Amino acid sequence: MTAVHGFEPLREERIAEASSVARFYRHARTGAELLSLANDDENKVFAVTFRTPPTDSTGVAHILEHSVLCGSRKYPVRKPFVELKKGSLNTFLNAFTLPDMTCYPVASQNLQDFYNLIDVYLDAVLHPLIDRHTFEQEGWHYELDSGLAPLTCKGVVFNEMKGNYSSPDYMLERVSQASLFPDTPYGLDSGGDPLRIPDLTYQQLKAFHQRHYHPSNARLYFYGDDDPTERLRLLDSWLAPFDAIQAGSGVGLQRKFAAPGRIADTYAAGADDAGPNKAMVTINWMLDEVDVTLDLALTILDYILAGTPASPLHKALIDSGLGEAYTGGLRSHLRQPTYSAGLKGIDPAAAERIEALVLDTLRGLAGNGIDRPIVEAAMNSSEFALRERNTGSFPRGLAVLFTALRSWLDGHDPLAPIAFEAPLGAIKARVLAGDRYFESLIGRHLIDNAHRITVLLRPDPGQGERETAQERYRLDALRAAMGAADIDAVVETTSTLRTLQQTPDPPEALARIPTLRLGDLPARNKVIPRIVGEIEGTQTLYHDLATNGVVYLDICLDVHRLEPDLVPYVPLFGRALLETGVGTQDFVELSRRIDQSTGGIYAAPWTSAMRDGSAATAWLVLRGKAVADQTGELLAILADVLTSSRLDDRERFRQLVNEAKASLEASLLPAGTGFVDLRLRAGFHEAHWADEQMKGISQLFFLRGLARQVETDWAPVRAALERIRRTLVDRATMICNVTTDAAGIRRLEPQLAGFIGALPLAPVPPARWSFGDGPRIEGLTIPAAVNYVGKGADLRRLGFRPNGASWVVTNHLNTTWLWDKVRVEGGAYGASCQFDQHSGSLAFLSYRDPNPQATLDAFDKSAGFLRAVELDDAELSRSIIGTIGSVDSYQLPDAKGWTSLANHLIGDTDEVLQRRREDILSAGAADFRRFAEALDEVAAHGRVVVLGSGQAIAAATAERADVEMTRVL
Secondary structure, X not given: OOOEXXXXXXXXXXXXXHOEEEEXXXXXXOOOEEEEEEOOOOOEEEEEEEEOOOOOOOOXXXXXXXXXXXXXXXXXXXXXXXXXXXXXXXXXXXXEEOOOEEEEEEEEOOHHHHHHHHHHHXXXXXXXXXXXXXXXXXOOXXXXXXXXXXXXXXXXXXXXXXXXXXXXXXXXHXXXXXXXXXXXXXXXXXXXXXXXXXXXXXHHHHHHHHHHOOHHHEEEEEEEOOXXXXXXXXXXXXXXXXXXXXXXXXXXXXXXXXXOEEEEEEEEOOHXXXXXXXXXXXXXXXXXXXXXXXXXXXXXXXXXXXXXXXXXXXXXXXXXXXXXXXXXXXXXXXXXXXXXXXXXEEOHHHHHHHHHHHHHHHHHHHHHOOOHHHHHHHHHHHHHHHHXXXXXXXXXXXXXXXXXXXXXXXXXXXXXXXXXXXXXXXXXXXXXXXXXXXXXXXXXXXXXXXXXEEEEXXXXXXXXXXXXXXXXXXXXXXXXXXXXXXXXXXXXXXXHHHHHHHOOOOHXXXXXXXXXXXXXXXXXXXXXXXXXXXXXXXXXXXXXXOOOOEEEEEEEEXXXXXXXXXXXXXXXXXXXXHHOOEOOEOHHHHHHHHHHHOOEEEEEEEEEEOOOOOOEEEEEEEEEEEEHHHHHHHHXXXXXXXXXXXXXXXXXXXXXXXXXXXXXXXXXXXXXXXXXXXXXXXXXXXXXXXXXXXXXXXXXXXXXXXXXXXXXXXXXXXXXXXXXXXXXXXXXXXXXXXXXXXXXXHHHHHHHHHHHHOOOOOOOOOOOOOOOOOOOEEXXXXXXXXXXXXXXXXXXXXXXXXXXXXXXXXXXXXXXXXXXXXXXXXOOOEEEEEEOOOOOEEEXXXXXXXXHHHHHHHHHOHHHHHHHOOOOHHHHHHHHHHHHHHHOOOOOHHHHHHHHHHHXXXXXXXXXXXXXXXXXXXXXXXXXXXXXHHHHHHHHHOEEEEEEOHHHHHHHOOOOOOEEEEEOO
């Protein structure tokens, strides 16, 4: 085959599983490989991936990922990534550093925008500026404000990784992986160990880029409905100036252990986490390098063993009572995959018993056989997921890329893992033939595999303080060893970096960033089809959308019918419906029944303020899906769980409570900003109050108390669950939401009528929910080296009336003032201003923040920034375009059906949504000034919530007497 635009075609194949024609190329001049998938998906994806295995734990690959996006040859501005995002309709714009690679993906539905994104990203990775100040800002630097000030260490990645190292779950994974791979780069931390990051030099960073960020080491990828030939021409224009180099940057194989081992370590814990049952243990295996069939088989085996709470390994561990929550699973993105199983919330003395239980359970399954219905259920669930290809808000093309990279990165066929039909067929054939296939996998890869490490992680309540003191000691020692010239040099570096951070980019440089024009934007919203009807007194919504034969069904139960004391039970009640069993079926049989016949059912609470801000709409939604010929069984299962779930199973409910509590505690650090946001807004509107009761710090405190009550006083708990069922399961207040094509709707309608008609009819009026403002300043203490800061207010209460233009203003704040002041200058990993159009609540938030006091100051000065900002037409257009990009986010059919339901419940008609779009498109300087006035009120009267270390919170609020401190961990 003839080369096209410098690319030699190696292979062409139709991949039905991805609905694509795949073409695989090698660039003749550089050796860069290209996987090009052509299909009719309008959500186009491009990515460039480099193999970047580290040689140490300084975080060089991670810091480089940040640094290349801070200015390039063609776009010499401080933050082209942010400027691009500001004026783009992108559906994905980010970068990832993984243990052996760094990936730069973009996605957009707009062709010109797509090409703009590619242009900026390719220039960033191939021709970055990466000056020393970028390295200092994104990586690390010593800082001195004056010759008399204490020495500090700052940097975006440095603070990000301090946050990771404060997370027990991250540390468990880190220690486990390091113990399995002592001789390969997988044993190192590609993100960076905070103790090692300051060892990295600017010269080492530059050399790493020179060695790894070259076309000869690149995997290039296209997916979507753009012109396949133009892809080749565009890429060749970037690659042609380069010559080939030897790009030997793969990861070698880890030698197998001769015998299993054990490792014990500690994590920084708070006083509440230092009890006897706060340790964690996992039994971890390194597996052999796998082919495509074995990779898929191991994925299915993982589901068999622990994919649901009813799975045999998961259930055995939870039923043992030795811990609160299961942890583990298959990690197949490494060249040699790993598997782990264990428990969180254990007594360290039980670690050996848990290890023995895991091994005995596996031996029993391998020796006695896995029940055939378990295998069939796992096979059906796995096959449904493969065929549905539902990636949520994540672009499908990007999911396909990561599937391909599992093979491609190590020099194998990138198409093989995408084309799942043949390996799936081979596995199904072995199962149908009665082959003990999965039992043999357990034996070979787990029981007979000596490459096993048991990791015990214990809480240490003094570790956080010791680590802080040790860092302070190191910095003080460095400071003491400095001569006058050294001190002056650090002071000068600090001053220079701050000056550069505060210096705006020249207008002519900013003008180089490609952007769309306002005229390129569609003037009207895309309308989602919706037919509102009624069956047996139940409101029904139908969305006629192509779903490839899948029926998506949402059953909505009105939470606002519950009295306030029952609201915190709702998430657990939703789980209990699906995870306690029904009638004569225990929860294992119910779970198997769901997996055998459907694509899954789960329950989730959802709340929002109504359009006019006057009240809340709050629902518990059971979301199920099935192929069309299985909807009868889907409805039968839903009928059973709604009317005959076994809410009296005390032991099973105790397990659910403990799992939920452990999960919420584990998410405090990685999701700290979300907890602050919920807590901050809880006093502004009843919708936010309910949300915080069900998902926030209040939910955590409720679960802790409930865990004790289940043990000592079960009867009131059981009675509460029955009260909730009687109140919520009522066809007069229920809503059914259906998303499928017209033929599917016609087939489903009579079945739906039968389902609804069999449900109880006993409507309860909405309950009255009251809530207080909460303390003016609240500190929530956890053992963490970073903080999460929030300040906000109810703007409606302060007299502000929102419209669509408010989104443009907050988008501009997020990509200018807050990015510069809190992230770039302050060293936090992120910051944002989030405004709820419906409730009128506004929240300033920061993420992994080393300096709460400076961040709060930046929040308060936001109004002054908006008042002083001089917006030219180009800058205003960028902010409008970026806002429209978030409004016009790409959605798969089930997400469209859900969005239409949410709009209906809120009261956002198509006309209201169109007016909001017009407000966005017509936003101007007056809207910025009006919003600034509202932010003045936030600065003066806003509520503050900080989640972090007690020392940092005390320092940030030292001059305030109205601070309420609460220990969370």
